[in-house]
Amino acid sequence: MEHGDLERLRRVGLDDRGIHDATQVIGFFNYITRVADGLGVEPEEFIEEWGRS
Numbered sequence: 001m002e003h004g005d006l007e008r009l010r011r012v013g014l015d016d017r018g019i020h021d022a023t024q025v026i027g028f029f030n031y032i033t034r035v036a037d038g039l040g041v042e043p044e045e046f047i048e049e050w051g052r053s
Contacts, residue, residue: 009019043049 006019009022014022
């Protein structure tokens with residue numbers, strides 16, 4: 001992240017709270033995915049993988 005990244009987010013309509021909230025959600029998703037990977041959790045079979053044709 002650089003200052004220019006924040007400016008781009010503001011130009012598309014995010015205010016400081018929106019940037020904060022997005023950062024929290026993205027950070028949590030990143031964290032929980034790594035925990036699941038580390039524990040060997042298998043994905044649910046009904047969930048299609050992203051990018052799979």
